[in-house]
Structures are given as structure tokens and as C-alpha cells.
Amino acid sequence: MDDPTQLRQQILALQQRNGELENRLAQQAEVSPLDNVLLRRVHEQLEQRFDQTLAERRLFIELVDHSLANVFVIAPDLRLQAINRTGRQTFQRLHGFCLRVGDRLDEALAGLPQPLQCLLPLVNRALAGETVIESVAFDGPPYRRHYELRITPLHSDERPPLSACLFAYDITERTLEQERLREAEQALRQAQKMEAVGQLTGGIAHDFNNLLGGIFGALELAKPRLSGLQSDEVSRLFGIIEQNASKAASLVQRLLAFSRRQTLLPRATDIQQLVGDMLALLQSSLRSDIELIDRTASQLWPTCIDPSQLESALLNLCINARDAMPDGGTLVIHCENLEMTPAQAQRLRLAPGQYLHLRVEDNGQGMPAEVAQRAFEPFYTTKPLGQGTGLGLSMVYGFVQQSGGQMHLDSTPGNGTCVHLYLPRAENLPPPEPQSLPAPPPARSILLIEDQAAMKLVISELLSEAGYDVHAFASIDRALAALRKGLRPDLLVGNIALSDSPKGRQLIEMNAALTPGCTALLITGYATQTLADHDGLPTNIEIISSPFELKALLERVTHILG
Incomplete structure (x- = not known):
């Protein structure tokens, strides 16, 4: 795509030439054959330029409007010059209204102090000529959303920035x-x-x-x-x-x-019966102002465990709960069958399968996070000297782990404590030792050739966010120089115009020779264009028709590099 300033100058020159010819025609009774030819040629060039400009603008608008990013263009007076569909939908979802072209950013966000205080300083920095990259978080339904903001000043020649282009990527899941x-x-x-x-x-x-x-x-x-x-x-x-x-x-x-x-002397154990037999002992270990409630379910699976050690563990947990409720309270023992999903098992570092989920829960003082993190360490205690050994929870933790289970603690100051024991069903084999995850595959390299800065920025950001190593160039010469210096991309992405120029063909052929099997993905504005229209090119070339959604481009790239 040509530079807009040069394009305008060329169109003005053609219009001026057209006007001169029309004046000559008006002054002459007869028109020479040469003037007729010149007039038709000027008209054809002018129409071709207009068609090309409209097609390029339409492609760019569709590409940006279908982007997964929230895109805003902001003028120096803080008025919105452009906003894409994703940006409008995001504002509607988070804040209940849509930003529109012509709105002043500071006035539109006047009722939203958090976005206003966050965005305005960053936009002003970009309007001053600085490229800004920041990660921010906004409160909104259904939960807090995180965004990466990339704000770039848009210049024209050497003049100050005409506007600031804001790309806001939702990185909440990441x-x-x-x-x-x-x-x-x-x-x-x-x-x-x-x-x-x-x-x-x-x-x-x-x-x-x-x-x-x-x-x-x-x-x-x-x-x-x-x-x-x-x-x-x-x-x-x-x-x-x-x-x-x-x-x-x-x-x-x-x-x-x-x-x-x-x-240990493990054997199949009925936890409901074990807890029922211990209730009298547990109640005698508590004070009269503490209510003990047994909520162990019926028809529990048996668990293969040393029953005497489990009784000792329950007694230790109940005594700890008693000490955490100096003013009295409620102590509840729960137990239920649990079919542990792979996600739950991964968090607990266990094998998926069937477990007994035993919980001892109190509504006492609770623990701050720094205490809860060390609660299982031997000899760690918050009790005064001589009132505790710090071995109660550590003993329970070791016993449960040795029995093939896991122990987890939830506690919040003022909201009590819940100790979770996950004990394997009797039929289960002991879970295997956790293994380290395999190293992720190296990032795939992509060579992008795009002479339009905005288009290059959009596609580069899309592919970079997807984890690809993008080498973007605005000219074929620079891309050729990168190949000569040793760049070996796994995929080449560029406009179909590459195949129409000698240097573009040279780039495609050199890349195919240097990296056998490397595919070139060419973007065309003609939905019916195929490789048959470009004879002599290597066979490992694919075409994607525009306009397209960025998701479609990303899916195509992922499929090619699969």
C-alpha cells in the first residue's frame, strides 16, 4: 500500500492533468486521437487508484474491526477518532455503555474514576511521542479483568503526533x-x-x-x-x-x-464407624462450650489406612481446634466420597481417582497466611513456650502422606480453620511420585513482510501474543538481508503482491531453498484468486483471502505450523 501523502499527491496530479485535457477539449472543435488516448489513460489510472485505495482501506478497517484486541484512536484533544467493535462491546459489558467516535475520553470516563485515572496519563504520554506498554486491571463482571495496554503515537512526516493508537489486550486468562x-x-x-x-x-x-x-x-x-x-x-x-x-x-x-x-499397619477402614467410636473420647477432650458435630456420610468407601494412627491424627486436629476457640464454638467432622478430577488431582499433587475427603472444621480464630504456610513444619508453633511442641499437624501431615493421601489447610483470621484430608479408597493403588512436566517446544519463527506500519503492527501483535517469534520487516530488501544473515523462519507471511515483483519472487524462492518445507502464507484481497494465477512459484504456498478475522488468520498459521 502506498504512502497516503504520496497517494494524495499522485491523485491530485492526475486530476489536474484530467482538467487540462478537458479544457483543451472544450476549446477545440475536434479532438486529436492522441488526446483521446491520453484522456482514457488518465481516467483509467484515476479509477484504478481510487479502487485500490478503497480496497486497501476496506481491508484494513475489516481487519481492525474484527481484531480480538480493543482498538482506540485518540486525537490530541482526547476525542475518539476510531474505535473497533471489540472495544465497543468491552465497554458495554464492563461499564454498561458504548464509547462512540467523537466522544471526549475524559468526559466519557468521568463516572469511572479507576479507568480514567489509569488511561489518561498513559494516553497523554503517547500523545507526547512516547510508546507506552502497561499492564492494568479493571473491576468488572463477572470478575476482575486484566489488560495489557500498548499505546503508540501516530505521526505524519516530522510533525508532532496526530493521534494515539491504543491496543488493549485482555490477558485475564493468561x-x-x-x-x-x-x-x-x-x-x-x-x-x-x-x-x-x-x-x-x-x-x-x-x-x-x-x-x-x-x-x-x-x-x-x-x-x-x-x-x-x-x-x-x-x-x-x-x-x-x-x-x-x-x-x-x-x-x-x-x-x-x-x-x-x-x-504402619494399614487395613480397610470404615471412617464413619471409626469417627462414631471416637466421639466420646473427642468430646471429653473438648470443653463444654464447644459443640462437636459428626457429619460423616453413610455408605462411605473403605480406605486402606492404619486406624490407630488415624485416630491419633483426628485427636490432634480436634485438640488444635479446641485451642483455636478460647471463647467456645463449633467443631464439625465431615467425610464424603470424592471422585477426584485430573484438575483437582494436579493441584493436590495426587493421582486422579477415588478418595475419602475427611474435613475437620472449626469457627475459631483462624490463622494468617504466613502462619498457615508453616503450620505443617515440625516444631513450629504459635503457642507460648511449654504449651505446645509444634508436632501435632506435622505428624498428621506425615502420616497422611505416608498413607498415599494428601493434606490441605484453609484458614482465614477470624473465620476459622478447615483441615482437609484426602485418603485413597481401599481399592486404589498408592499414587505415583509426581513427575516434572516436559519442557515446552521452542517458539516457531515467522517472517512477516508488510509495508504498512499499522497492518504490520496488528499482525505482529496477534502472532506474538500467540507465542510465535515474529520478525517483521517493512520492505523486501530488509527481509532478504535478514535471510542472508542467517534468519531461517518456519513460515513466511506477506501480501500476494510479493509474487508479482521480481524481488518478492526472489524472497519466496530463497526462503524455500534455505528452509526446505517452509510454507509461505500470502494474503490476497481477491476471494477467487488461487495459486494457478501465479505460475513459477514454489509449491509450498498457501493463500488466505481478505477480509478475514484475526482468529481465522491465527488458526491458519497454527494449522500450517501444526
């Missing part, structure tokens, strides 16, 4: 996916840290067990030998030693549970 990825990475780091701590505590626990074994053995040997010499005081001291050694052994057992190295 942002949410990045947040999910960060959460998954954080969970993985936490799991790796817990694994390292588990290995450390497991080794320490075994060493302590050896030391405690020596202590208990020495006591057993000493007691009969000193039986005739013991006084009441000595007997009392022996009792203290035995009592504290037993407490130390219990702590070591919890460390082994956390490190998943304790000896």
Missing part, C-alpha cells in the same frame, strides 16, 4: 494462569522443603531412638540391682526419668510420622 503457576511453584517449593525437613528429622529421630533405647535399657538394668538399696527418693527419681524418657519417645514417634518413616 494472568490467572500465571497466578496458578506461581501457586503451583510455591506449593512445589513448600513440598520440597517439607521433604528436606522430613529427611533431616527422620535421621535425627532414628538417632534419638538409639539414645533413648540406651536410656531405657540402663534403667531396666539399674532398677533390679538397686532394689534393695533404693529409698523412696531414689524410686521417685527413677519414675521421673522413665516418664520423661517416655515423652521423648512419643516425640520421636511423631518425628518419624512426619518424615513418613514410621511403621
Whole structure:
């Protein structure tokens, strides 16, 4: 497409020449054959120029209007010079009204302080000649939306910007996916840290067990030998030693549970019956101002687990809940069958399948996020010195993991805490160890030749957002130079006019020779044009007719590079 300024000058020159010929015709009675030929030629050139200009403008307007991006063109006085269909629909959906050409941006957004305060400074920077790229978030139905704003000044020759072109891309899904990825990475780091701590505590626990074994053995040997010499005081001291050694052994057992190295005796267990048998014990461990509610469902699947260790885990969870409700409250035990989907399993780092979902929920004080993140660590406690070992939750966590399940904690300050246990159904095999995801394939490279800056920007942004490595050039010479310097694209995208010029054919043929199998996707404004109209070109060429939606172009590129 020609430069608009040059195009206008050429059309004016043709119109002037046409006028001169018409004046000559008006002054002469007879017209020479040469003047007739010149007049027809001028008329044909003028009509051809007008048709070409209208076709190019129509193509560009259709392309922008069907873009997935929100496109706005803003004049220096902040009036909208253009807005595409996506932009109008987005404003209608988020804010309940449509922006229209001629509206002043500051007046139209007067009732929307958040977009107004965000957009105006960025637009003013672009109108001052700066290219601006920013990520912003706007509140709107059904949830907060995230956008990437790219604002480019539009110049004419060397004059100040005539307007600012704003492309707003909805990156909500990408942002949410990045947040999910960060959460998954954080969970993985936490799991790796817990694994390292588990290995450390497991080794320490075994060493302590050896030391405690020596202590208990020495006591057993000493007691009969000193039986005739013991006084009441000595007997009392022996009792203290035995009592504290037993407490130390219990702590070591919890460390082994956390490190998943304790000896378990799993068997098929009915959780509803187990909880029912424990209600009296659990109630006696609570205070009278705490109501205990059993909501375990009937006809639960059996789970293959060590029942005594599960009883110990439930008791620990209920005692923690009691301490989190100093002013009383409600403690509820839920259990239900759960068919875990692949998405749920991925979040919990488990294999999809059938599980028992056991929950212990209280309406107590809850935990801040920084406490909840460390709740499963051994020896971590927020209780005063001497009132807790910090091994209760870590023991439950280790026991559940060793049993092939998973443990998750939800807690908010002031809104209580819910501890989730996911225990595999008895028929399930233990889930496999999580494996790292395969590395994504390298980005495919695309060579784009487009002499119109706006078109080049639109297509480049579309393909770049889709993850392709786009090398965009405004001229064939620059594209040829890039090939000579070593660029080896997987796809060439350009206008069908490439095939009509010697250099364009050279570019297509050179690219096909340097990268065997590389396809060229050529854009044509003629719906009926085919490769048969362009003899002598390589066979690996495809044509896409315009106007087209950007989605269609992206689908075509994806199919070619599939």
C-alpha cells in the first residue's frame, strides 16, 4: 500500500492533468486521437487508484474491526477518532455503555474514576511521542479483568503526533494462569522443603531412638540391682526419668510420622464407624462450650489406612481446634466420597481417582497466611513456650502422606480453620511420585513482510501474543538481508503482491531453498484468486483471502505450523 501523502499527491496530479485535457477539449472543435488516448489513460489510472485505495482501506478497517484486541484512536484533544467493535462491546459489558467516535475520553470516563485515572496519563504520554506498554486491571463482571495496554503515537512526516493508537489486550486468562503457576511453584517449593525437613528429622529421630533405647535399657538394668538399696527418693527419681524418657519417645514417634518413616499397619477402614467410636473420647477432650458435630456420610468407601494412627491424627486436629476457640464454638467432622478430577488431582499433587475427603472444621480464630504456610513444619508453633511442641499437624501431615493421601489447610483470621484430608479408597493403588512436566517446544519463527506500519503492527501483535517469534520487516530488501544473515523462519507471511515483483519472487524462492518445507502464507484481497494465477512459484504456498478475522488468520498459521 502506498504512502497516503504520496497517494494524495499522485491523485491530485492526475486530476489536474484530467482538467487540462478537458479544457483543451472544450476549446477545440475536434479532438486529436492522441488526446483521446491520453484522456482514457488518465481516467483509467484515476479509477484504478481510487479502487485500490478503497480496497486497501476496506481491508484494513475489516481487519481492525474484527481484531480480538480493543482498538482506540485518540486525537490530541482526547476525542475518539476510531474505535473497533471489540472495544465497543468491552465497554458495554464492563461499564454498561458504548464509547462512540467523537466522544471526549475524559468526559466519557468521568463516572469511572479507576479507568480514567489509569488511561489518561498513559494516553497523554503517547500523545507526547512516547510508546507506552502497561499492564492494568479493571473491576468488572463477572470478575476482575486484566489488560495489557500498548499505546503508540501516530505521526505524519516530522510533525508532532496526530493521534494515539491504543491496543488493549485482555490477558485475564493468561494472568490467572500465571497466578496458578506461581501457586503451583510455591506449593512445589513448600513440598520440597517439607521433604528436606522430613529427611533431616527422620535421621535425627532414628538417632534419638538409639539414645533413648540406651536410656531405657540402663534403667531396666539399674532398677533390679538397686532394689534393695533404693529409698523412696531414689524410686521417685527413677519414675521421673522413665516418664520423661517416655515423652521423648512419643516425640520421636511423631518425628518419624512426619518424615513418613514410621511403621504402619494399614487395613480397610470404615471412617464413619471409626469417627462414631471416637466421639466420646473427642468430646471429653473438648470443653463444654464447644459443640462437636459428626457429619460423616453413610455408605462411605473403605480406605486402606492404619486406624490407630488415624485416630491419633483426628485427636490432634480436634485438640488444635479446641485451642483455636478460647471463647467456645463449633467443631464439625465431615467425610464424603470424592471422585477426584485430573484438575483437582494436579493441584493436590495426587493421582486422579477415588478418595475419602475427611474435613475437620472449626469457627475459631483462624490463622494468617504466613502462619498457615508453616503450620505443617515440625516444631513450629504459635503457642507460648511449654504449651505446645509444634508436632501435632506435622505428624498428621506425615502420616497422611505416608498413607498415599494428601493434606490441605484453609484458614482465614477470624473465620476459622478447615483441615482437609484426602485418603485413597481401599481399592486404589498408592499414587505415583509426581513427575516434572516436559519442557515446552521452542517458539516457531515467522517472517512477516508488510509495508504498512499499522497492518504490520496488528499482525505482529496477534502472532506474538500467540507465542510465535515474529520478525517483521517493512520492505523486501530488509527481509532478504535478514535471510542472508542467517534468519531461517518456519513460515513466511506477506501480501500476494510479493509474487508479482521480481524481488518478492526472489524472497519466496530463497526462503524455500534455505528452509526446505517452509510454507509461505500470502494474503490476497481477491476471494477467487488461487495459486494457478501465479505460475513459477514454489509449491509450498498457501493463500488466505481478505477480509478475514484475526482468529481465522491465527488458526491458519497454527494449522500450517501444526
